Amino acid sequence: MSDSETSHNERFEHEGSRILRGRLAPARAGMWLLAKSLGRLVRIGRLTVFDPLGETWRFGPGGEPAVSVRLTDRALPAQLLANPSLALGEAYMDGTLRIEAGTLRDLLSICMTDMDTIDALPGRRLNRCLDAFRNRRLHHNPISRSHANVAHHYDISTELYDLFLDADRQYSCAYFPTGTETLDEAQTLKKRHIAAKLLLRPGLEVLDIGSGWGGLAVELARQHGARVTGLSLSTEQITAARDRAAQSGLSGRVTFEQRDYREERGQYDRVVSVGMFEHVGRSGFDAFFGTLQRVLKPDGVGLLHAIGTKAPKGGSDPWVRKYIFPGGYLPTLSETIAAAERSGMWVTDVEVLRLHYAETLRHWSERFAAERETARTLYDERFCRMWEFYLAVCEMAFRNGRLMVFQIQLAKRHDTVPLTRDYIAEAEAGQIAKNISSDRTGRTP
Known part of the structure; x- marks a missing residue:
């Protein structure tokens, strides 16, 4: 010594x-x-x-x-x-x-x-x-509170998000098969991976719960011929998503509604939810999966992509809950699957993405740092420090802590999806070939 x-x-x-x-x-x-x-x-x-x-x-x-x-x-x-x-x-x-x-x-x-x-x-x-x-009060999100919680985070300037997100404004975990992909490449691969698990074909009706700025919905319509309804509670996101659909010439196949998922009354072949389940709250699990069960057609397929924790119990970080995501709750995989099973649906596939979000957040942090002065003109120094801390602490929670992302595929019937997972890789490979052919002919698929 x-x-x-x-x-x-x-x-x-x-x-x-x-x-x-x-x-x-x-x-x-x-x-x-x-x-x-x-x-x-x-x-x-x-x-x-x-x-x-x-x-x-x-x-x-x-x-x-x-x-x-x-x-x-x-x-x-x-x-x-x-x-x-x-x-x-x-x-x-x-x-x-x-x-x-x-x-x-x-x-x-x-x-x-x-x-x-x-x-x-x-x-x-x-x-x-x-x-x-205080669990029930902290993580209980009736429709009125959900509107306020969403507005707190998502109805701030879209210009801020453009400083650090990819070109498609994907505000959720990207997919890094090799770890060497750029952020834009990894977000494109994430959308492709999700589409493969949805077993899409032209003409299917798809519900996108928590559709953000519309990137995934537009992708499913343009690349796979689906007809998509996107739901969001954010005024800023709905406005941007509708503009995006119009600019893409897809307004006839993609619509966006400012509506809570619990108010949805349609019937759909496919339901997808990316990065939204974290806002449901522990007391809302049964309502969420009950809605999926209700709106899915008998031969329908659902996919849930969400942040979770391997801790003994789900919960939320006090600082993140106060400043970033009020009402947020990060579930365990076990309690999520239990809620899905209570709805009567089959869990047909589960995939756990461990360090993918850590890499996503690293990219976001680096991009935000490069545009920090612009962010300071939009808000102020204290806001910039808050956003820096948010991105960095979340990265380390994925890199060193207990957080991960899971994707759960759901169906009403146990024979709806193929017997093995080979179809996922085959669909992704088929999409790559389709894009290569499109590049050669100069036509959009």
């Missing part, structure tokens, strides 16, 4: 005894307790913390990544202990936590490497208990 490490440990022991005797000021006691937690938490790289009282603390085995942060508010150490996620995000937004060396993504990578240790923090455990107590 080096002299510096010995000195560091001696300071912990000395100040720990002073806390027990009640002889340490609250601000210093808070920092000491935070340092004890960081000593257990930091397993990679080097984290240097300059605390509000002028002390310097160092954690980790050394090497890369190396990050230095300065805390400027004496109350911040105690806040970080009481509610780590919420306090860290707010401190970065407010500038009471400043990164002086390294990057935000490096800081979150260091802090989120060991999720079991994070979950063992007293503040984290307490907040999970409180969330469990």
Whole structure:
């Protein structure tokens, strides 16, 4: 053990005894307790913390990544202990936590490497208990609340989303078969992968629940001859999607309605939902799958693409819930499948995409960083810090934490889809050949 490490440990022991005797000021006691937690938490790289009282603390085995942060508010150490996620995000937004060396993504990578240790923090455990107590209110989304929740996130400037999304405005997990694809390529492959699982053919009626800016609906109509109805609660998205359909010459085959999925009364051959189930809320699972069961024709096929968690229970992060997705709930795969089975449908295929969203978010972060000044003219510095934190913390939750994306295929009959999964790869290969032929002839398929 080096002299510096010995000195560091001696300071912990000395100040720990002073806390027990009640002889340490609250601000210093808070920092000491935070340092004890960081000593257990930091397993990679080097984290240097300059605390509000002028002390310097160092954690980790050394090497890369190396990050230095300065805390400027004496109350911040105690806040970080009481509610780590919420306090860290707010401190970065407010500038009471400043990164002086390294990057935000490096800081979150260091802090989120060991999720079991994070979950063992007293503040984290307490907040999970409180969330469990408030679970129904936190994640209950009747139609009126769903409208407000969607407006909070999706009815902000479309110009902001154009700064970091791909050209098709796909705001969900892309598909990286090799990991070397560009963002635009991976989003195109995601749409192709979903279409293959839907077993599309010309003339089928498709319902797209949570249709966003319309990219998937337009793709299914243009490339596969489907007739698509897209549903969204976002005014901004509906306006943009309708404009897109008109510009593509597909208004006769693609329509977009500002309507809650629970109000849908049509009958469809196919139902797809990408990146929307996370907004349903735990108490809405049965209504969601009941709707799918009701609107699907007897030989219909459904596909759900959603973020989930392998944690023992689903839930939501306090900071993300407050600032980004109010009412959001990330389910476990087991509770999602249980709800699907309660509706009477067959689960005919399940695929878990693990690191695909981490790569998607990395691309989004890099694109946003390149356009940060433009974002600041649209909003302000605090908003930019909020968006940076959102993209970075979500990336690390997928890269180091328990989050993933699952795709669940559903049907009313167990003989609706082929016996093996070969048809998925065959359909994707067929679409590639179709596109190559189109490129050669100069005609759109």
